Amino acid sequence: IVVSRAIGAVVEAGGVARRRLRLVYEGVPDRVPAPGGREALSELGVPAGAPVIGNVAALTSHKDHATLVEAMALLRPRLPEARLVVLGEGELRGALEAQVRERGLGDRVVFAGFRRDLDVLLPAFSVFCLSSRLEGLGTSLLDAMAFGLPVVATAAGGIPEAVEHGVTGRLAPPRDPRALADALADVLSDEPRRRALGAAGRRRFHERFTVDHMVDGTLRVLAELA
Numbered sequence: 001i002v003v004s005r006a007i008g009a010v011v012e013a014g015g016v017a018r019r020r021l022r023l024v025y026e027g028v029p030d031r032v033p034a035p036g037g038r039e040a041l042s043e044l045g046v047p048a049g050a051p052v053i054g055n056v057a058a059l060t061s062h063k064d065h066a067t068l069v070e071a072m073a074l075l076r077p078r079l080p081e082a083r084l085v086v087l088g089e090g091e092l093r094g095a096l097e098a099q100v101r102e103r104g105l106g107d108r109v110v111f112a113g114f115r116r117d118l119d120v121l122l123p124a125f126s127v128f129c130l131s132s133r134l135e136g137l138g139t140s141l142l143d144a145m146a147f148g149l150p151v152v153a154t155a156a157g158g159i160p161e162a163v164e165h166g167v168t169g170r171l172a173p174p175r176d177p178r179a180l181a182d183a184l185a186d187v188l189s190d191e192p193r194r195r196a197l198g199a200a201g202r203r204r205f206h207e208r209f210t211v212d213h214m215v216d217g218t219l220r221v222l223a224e225l226a
Helices: 005-013 037-043 065-075 093-102 118-124 139-146 177-188 191-208 211-225
Strands: 052-056 083-087 109-113 127-130 151-154 169-172
Touching: 037 118, 052 065, 052 118, 052 139, 065 083, 065 093, 065 177, 083 118, 093 109, 118 139, 127 139, 127 177, 139 151, 139 191, 151 177, 169 177, 169 191, 177 191
Parallel strands: 052 083, 052 127, 083 109, 127 151, 151 169
Antiparallel strands: none
16 A cells, blocks of 8 residues: 555555555545644744744654745845744754755744644744655645645655646755745735635545545455455
């Protein structure tokens, strides 16, 4: 069982016959946003009314937060009020915090660490951004789509199977800070478009990426083997 076509291609290249592969997309629970998002952002130092770019990912090399920080530096002259909030921990936190200081973004980027209140914070973001250079699919993307958030992400791995460019969000090439900054600026500067992308993403979530879809797909595979 592979969680995306991109992973299927990797497994097949590793020697597993295509006839033995079955695609079952990952799924996340559908739920309503928890209250208190803006208050939680305020506690993190985010000013009221500021557009917020949210990221949920381990601080590891393949998630490529360095490109996201560079994109924020490029975005700042265009949207100086924008903030980036990163939820997650990892071995690269120190290096990324140093990069933020070097770029003069100390008041624009918040590393919030590991959080248990994802359902509070995530719905309060203006846009969700994933800057990975390698990605199987990205369950944090699915959480964002479940809450109706527009997504800006890199076209890495299985991400384009979840995020349809121009329909549910915007895609940029991996490791391209300028393209990522341009995509973020386009989405953040057009509120009606942002709402339309988020609504389309929620519909796509219901069509393909719920826990029920994942369970049903897994049961179908098991039935083949019975």
